[in-house]
Amino acid sequence: MSEPSPNNPAPGGDAESEPRPGRVRKPIGWSTIIIAALVAVSAALVWRRDGTDGVLDILTHDLSLFSGILPRVLAGCLLGAFISEILPHEKVSRSLGPKSGLMGLLIGTAFGAILPGGPFTAYPVASALLAVGADFGATIAMVVSWTLIGYGRAVAWEIPIMGTDFTLWRIVISLPLPVLAGALGRFVYVRLYSKPLAKDDES
Amino acid sequence: MSAALLIDILLWGSVLGVGMIAFRRGRPVFVASLREGTMDFVNIVPRIALGVIGSGYIAAIIPQEVITGWLGPDSGWLGVATAVVAGAATPGGPVVGFSIGAVALKSGGGVPQVVAYVVAWALFAFQRVILWEIPFMPARFVWFRCAVSVPFPFVAAAIAMLIGKP
Numbered sequence: 001m002s003e004p005s006p007n008n009p010a011p012g013g014d015a016e017s018e019p020r021p022g023r024v025r026k027p028i029g030w031s032t033i034i035i036a037a038l039v040a041v042s043a044a045l046v047w048r049r050d051g052t053d054g055v056l057d058i059l060t061h062d063l064s065l066f067s068g069i070l071p072r073v074l075a076g077c078l079l080g081a082f083i084s085e086i087l088p089h090e091k092v093s094r095s096l097g098p099k100s101g102l103m104g105l106l107i108g109t110a111f112g113a114i115l116p117g118g119p120f121t122a123y124p125v126a127s128a129l130l131a132v133g134a135d136f137g138a139t140i141a142m143v144v145s146w147t148l149i150g151y152g153r154a155v156a157w158e159i160p161i162m163g164t165d166f167t168l169w170r171i172v173i174s175l176p177l178p179v180l181a182g183a184l185g186r187f188v189y190v191r192l193y194s195k196p197l198a199k200d201d202e203s
Numbered sequence: 204m205s206a207a208l209l210i211d212i213l214l215w216g217s218v219l220g221v222g223m224i225a226f227r228r229g230r231p232v233f234v235a236s237l238r239e240g241t242m243d244f245v246n247i248v249p250r251i252a253l254g255v256i257g258s259g260y261i262a263a264i265i266p267q268e269v270i271t272g273w274l275g276p277d278s279g280w281l282g283v284a285t286a287v288v289a290g291a292a293t294p295g296g297p298v299v300g301f302s303i304g305a306v307a308l309k310s311g312g313g314v315p316q317v318v319a320y321v322v323a324w325a326l327f328a329f330q331r332v333i334l335w336e337i338p339f340m341p342a343r344f345v346w347f348r349c350a351v352s353v354p355f356p357f358v359a360a361a362i363a364m365l366i367g368k369p
Contacts, residue, residue, distance in 0.1 A: 031333045031337045031338075032250055032253065032338075034333070035253060035254060035257065035333055035334065036253060036257075038257070038261060039253065039256075039257030039258075039260055039261065042257070042260035042261045042263065042264045043257070043260040045260075045264045046260050046263050046264060049264075054263075055260075058259040058260055058263060059256065059259075061259060062255055062256040062257075062258070062259040063256060065255055066251070066252060066255040066256055069251070069255060070248070070251075072211070072214060073244060073247065073248070073251055074240075074241075074244045075214050075215055075218050076214075077240045077241070077243040077244040077247065078218050078222070078236075078237070078240035078241075078244075079214075079217055079218050079221060079240075080240065080243065080339075081236040081237070081239040081240030081243060082218070082221035082222055082224070082225045082236050082240065083221055084236075085225050085228075085232055085235065085236035085239075086221060086224045086225050086228060086232075086236075116210055116213035116214045116216075116217055117210060117213075117214040117217075118210075119331055119335035119336070120251075120335070121214060123335055123336055123338075123339030123340055124243065124339050126339075126340060127339050127340045127341070130340070130341065130344065136344060136347060136348075139344065139348075140347075140348050140351060140352075143336075143348060144326065144348075144352060144355070147325040147326060148322065148325055148326070152210050153297055153325075155209075155210070156207055156210060156297070157297035157298065157301055158297070158301055158321075161297075161298070161301035161302055161304075161305050162301050162304055162305050162308070162321070163305075166308070170318055170321060170322070170359075173318060173359050173362045173363055173366070174322065174359060177322075177355045177358065177359065180355065180358070181351055181352055181355055184351050184354070185347065185348070185351040188347075188350075188351060189347070
């Protein structure tokens with residue numbers, strides 16, 4: 001995994017075909033295998049309990065869900081690709097990089113809160129931010145902010161199911177958490193990865 | 204659902220907006236990122252298919268009552284800790300997660316415990332982490348993010364205990 005270093009920023013907007021770092025993916029990883037096994041076992045248990053009809057019921061329901069989600073996944077992938085292409089790397093690593101301080105965490109939080117869409121947008125965009133120079137701290141703030149105070153899931157699911165009072169109250173409680181999580185992330189990251197030679201005397 | 208439509212409009216509006224900016228940077232930039240995004244999509248679809256189509260089966264064999272039972276009424280910090288585990292272990296999407304939270308609230312679950320449950324679900328629901336976060340993000344980031352997030356459902360519960368009910 002190559003981290004873009006702030007001392008060596010990649011050329012910004014006019015870079016044409018430079019491959020983005022940190023976006024290499026294996027087609028099938030262990031997590032896919034675990035999930036596939038889990039799904040197979042669950043489907044077998046459903047079949048034993050409810051028969052073929054039960055299995056087909058769930059399959060039709062989930063297939064329609066899947067076809068509804070597909071266009072949004074495409075939108076998320078395009079959003080991530082465009083954002084990582086148009087964001088100037090030096091500017092991102094200055095405002096969201098390791099030295100961006102509280103401001104970087106606040107920008108990450110604001111970005112996560114206003115990002116439209118679901119996981120199909122948040123993770124591709126977060127991955128794009130990492131690739132163009134945001135550090136773990138600011139990216140954690142963004143992901144945690146998206147999941148805790150982003151309006152997408154709250155409007156679509158939480159308010160209808162949990163009620164407006166609970167949802168707003170829960171969001172108010174969550175307001176400080178993204179910045180705290182990002183700060184903790186940065187604090188731990190620096191001690192874990194940046195100074196491997198400095199302190200080695202822990203027992 | 205109109206909220207879903209609104210979100211779709213915002214989503215595609217944003218894609219259009221950043222796409223226009225990329226296009227004004229020049230055709231090669233636009234075409235390269237278009238191709239990159241499409242390739243990401245093609246690579247991710249099998250995993251999303253497995254997750255979305257498979258999650259119905261996983262949700263069907265973990266009965267919601269099991270998880271609701273974990274969210275005991277006013278069970279203190281032990282209840283909060285149980286709620287955090289329950290949130291991470293909840294299968295399925297937002298409907299399942301929030302429905303369990305709503306049932307727990309109605310059946311007398313403690314409010315801080317339900318807040319801890321909802322926050323933990325938002326942060327760690329295993330299905331979202333495995334199906335969405337790991338495919339899109341570097342795995343090292345995902346584990347780091349999860350580890351760093353562990354204290355925060357407890358922080359949320361503590362704030363909920365301090366400021367009281369909604």
